[in-house]
Amino acid sequence: MQYFVAVAEERHFGRAAERLGISQPPLSRAIRQLEVRLGTDLFTRTSRGVELTEPGNVLLRESRAALAAVAAAERRTRRAATDEPVVLVVKAAATGPLVTDLLERHAAEPGAAPVRLEPCAIGEQVRTLRDGRADAAVLHLPYDDLTGLDIVEIGQEPQVVFIGRSHPQSGRDSLTLAEVQELLHDAPTPRWADADGRIPDGPGPIARDHGQLQALVALGQATWLAPASCRAMMRPDIVAIPVPDAEPITTVLAWPAHGTSDAVAHLVATATRTAAALQG
Amino acid sequence: MQYFVAVAEERHFGRAAERLGISQPPLSRAIRQLEVRLGTDLFTRTSRGVELTEPGNVLLRESRAALAAVAAAERRTRRAATDEPVVLVVKAAATGPLVTDLLERHAAEPGAAPVRLEPCAIGEQVRTLRDGRADAAVLHLPYDDLTGLDIVEIGQEPQVVFIGRSHPQSGRDSLTLAEVQELLHDAPTPRWADADGRIPDGPGPIARDHGQLQALVALGQATWLAPASCRAMMRPDIVAIPVPDAEPITTVLAWPAHGTSDAVAHLVATATRTAAALQG
DNA sequence: CCGCCTGATACCCGCCGGGTATCGCGAGAG
DNA sequence: CTCTCGCGATACCCGGCGGGTATCAGGCGG
Known part of the structure; x- marks a missing residue:
């Protein structure tokens, strides 16, 4: 199953084998055995790599969940022991x-x-x-x-919205959600790397950590809508304005x-x- | 992992081995290897069977989840294929x-x-x-x-409450939840076998299928609070009375x-x- | 004290998963 | 058109791991 996930992610038997620390032929054979066992092809082999079939896609999703469950079993047992x-x-x-x-x-x-x-x-x-x-x-x-x-x-x-102290709206003591939408138009929410390390598409500057986010907000390049308790860790040149009609x-x-x-x-x-x- | 679950459930190496279709010594060895790998004992061996240790309990829960995930991966892939x-x-x-x-x-x-x-x-x-x-x-x-x-x-x-046509309250056109509680005191909700085939403890007659449930209700031995659409499949000698203040x-x-x-x-x-x- | 039932150990064997060497094939360059 | 390169597949070999049988060790009941 790990083998399958590796091949599916690399879309290449050779690279997958390298990542797994084994050589390519056993990997080929293992995948073929899996395909026989499941009674379906998981990859379409081309002369320049492989592509997932539809059942392959299903197995990829399910395998990730299953492997996480197995890893969790091992880790939790280990921790329970010590x-x-x-x-x-x-x-x-x-x-x-x-x-x-x-x-x-x-x-x-x-x-x-x-x-x-x-x-x-x-x-x-x-x-x-x-x-x-x-x-x-x-x-x-x-x-x-x-x-x-x-x-x-x-x-x-x-929720409160964080904007720079020098922002024209920084004196307000509350903003409506509609007004926040306006702010977001000029200075969108920064984009983060998600769990896979990928940055989602869309408008907005890219922030790598919380310091960068604060810098962007302070400079008027970004607007950030967040729980009020985040106020405690923001730089003093950023102000928090309550947004009463935002979902708590x-x-x-x-x-x-x-x-x-x-x-x-x-x-x-x-x-x-x-x-x-x-x-x- | 299957081996471990079998032993944990049987609390007996011999029976577990039989259930798994293997003999007892390899099973013993497999469990021992697992214990070594995880760095902790999973069972306390006694002269009349085994008991789970605390890490063993953790692993049992996690293993069940993990095995279900693996089985799901296989089944879903198979079905996606065909x-x-x-x-x-x-x-x-x-x-x-x-x-x-x-x-x-x-x-x-x-x-x-x-x-x-x-x-x-x-x-x-x-x-x-x-x-x-x-x-x-x-x-x-x-x-x-x-x-x-x-x-x-x-x-x-x-929700509606189902009672027999001959029940004293059967003429009412609605009941409060409090009144339903009263009814339940005399004629409790039937108990069903749950997913493991076990009948929960408590008051109330035992029903094995839907027919028996209806019979109990019709006879005044049971009261059943259920979604209104269940009305469609109840016998004619059972009446449904709306319970407006029951959670929909x-x-x-x-x-x-x-x-x-x-x-x-x-x-x-x-x-x-x-x-x-x-x-x- | 003996017998039985428990799990553990000793030992052997077949096979599966790993390796290397090589093949078949399709795409792209010349 | 052909040569070459890169991909996955195949052929073949080997070692170890998982399976088997036979047996041991120990605790509890009769």
Whole structure:
């Protein structure tokens, strides 16, 4: 299955073999065996590489999910063995008071497992959950894709728009979503590399990290709509203007759905109580 | 991994080996190798069988998920190869006009893949999706567990309570949820075998199929709160009484989240349009 | 104390997955 | 048109791993 994914991604038996650390003929044979077993061709062989067939495309998607599940099994078992702490991934950019509060309450619990915080790249969090590198994650709705995860809501916060201090609108004490759309027309939201390292098409400058994003915003080249707690980590020459009619951002604690360890269950229970306490 | 799951489930090397169709020593060795590879014991061996360790429990959960993913990959690829129709599972009991309408619209689409309807046992639908036996399913919220699935809402319907025609309340033209609770006290909801074939504990008579459920309701031994469309398949000596303050049941089309085939995407698109048309 | 049932160990064998060498073929250059 | 180059396929060999049988070791019950 790894072999198949490698060939599908490289679209080339030779390169795939090199990547896998084996030689090309066994790889050819392995793929052929897989095709026989499944009763269908997975690639159309041409004289200059290979292309995926439709069943091949199906298998590629499914294989990626299956391999992630297998890797997760191994990683989680390893970690369960060494009673390492629960790994909680957070967006480096979005560590608001919600998370610190949750961690404090959790630490105060009797018998609570230690929690190791793990910052990670934007958009990478869900993947770390799926392949077992992490046990739980703090995500923000509606940005993240929650399929395969259970969640508990731990907070909501309004959105603000970040613009440079010298921006003509920087004196406003609130903006409507329509007005934000206007701003975005002149200075679009920066584009990030996504989980695959690819930059999506579209307008907007390209930012590689959070510092670049802030620089763009400060220079009036970009506008950024984000949860209000992001205010805490923005440079002083950027102002945050509330956008009351923007959908509030929901912060959730997420974990893989198919059952969890006691340690994660404990963390989740704490999160549930924390959320209840904050609401009440 | 299959080996590990077998031993974990049987809690006995000999029986597990028999189930796997191999002999006991290679199984012992395979498990030992796995333990070495993961760097932790997975079982505590006693003189009368084995018990799972804590890492073993983790691996059992993860392995089940991973094996389901692998099985799904194989099945879906096979079906993609033979351009078999999309398989859509439905609760045998709940094939209301929503589904027939969806299917009619889909069939009218140019180039739409054929759809094969597959009835299945209550509670079994989500499992058929996860292990690749089906491509899509009609589910009802909030009954089904949606983790790992993408959904599109295709309709909502109010709930009704089903009671026998001779029931003292059968003349009412609506009941409150509180009144239904009263009814349930005397004649609880029947219990079904769940996906594992286990009957949950609790009050209420046991029903093996839909006919038995109806018999129990007709005899005044059971009360059944269900979506209004179920009315269509109930015997005439059962009456349906609207329960306006019961949470309406949402019907959704669900499919595995991690990308789908063109055929399923087409069906989903049709469902989305159907839902929009019905709402508009 | 003995017997039985458990999992572990010892040992052998066939086959599958890895290697190297080579072939067949289609595309592109001259 | 042909030669060449680059691709995947094939042929063949080998070692190790996964399977088998026979047997051992230990704990619990009779």
